[in-house]
Amino acid sequence: MDLSQFKESLNNSIPNGLTKLLEALWYDGSGNWKKAHEITQEIHSDNAAEVHAYLHRKEGDKWNANYWYERANKPFCDASLKQEWQALVEKLLLN
Numbered sequence: 001m002d003l004s005q006f007k008e009s010l011n012n013s014i015p016n017g018l019t020k021l022l023e024a025l026w027y028d029g030s031g032n033w034k035k036a037h038e039i040t041q042e043i044h045s046d047n048a049a050e051v052h053a054y055l056h057r058k059e060g061d062k063w064n065a066n067y068w069y070e071r072a073n074k075p076f077c078d079a080s081l082k083q084e085w086q087a088l089v090e091k092l093l094l095n
């Protein structure tokens with residue numbers, strides 16, 4: 001699966017065959033931030049911390065986002081939310 005196919009899958013009613021972090025980004029991309037956050041907070045890895053940071057940045061909680069970027073050993077992201085979401089999807093599709 002590539003980014004284009006992932007974006008196309010957002011038209012489906014449920015995510016199919018995705019890792020949990022990609023599933024979280026799928027829910028976020030489908031407009032369900034709450035479900036994305038629920039999934040992400042159950043995973044304990046650097047990648048999960050980075051997705052968690054993105055979600056809190058999207059929420060507008062800069063303090064919490066910064067905490068999670070630090071946990072992920074990443075600087076605070078200054079890209080657009082769309083760019084960050086796409087970069088995370090592409091990164092996770094490669095793993």
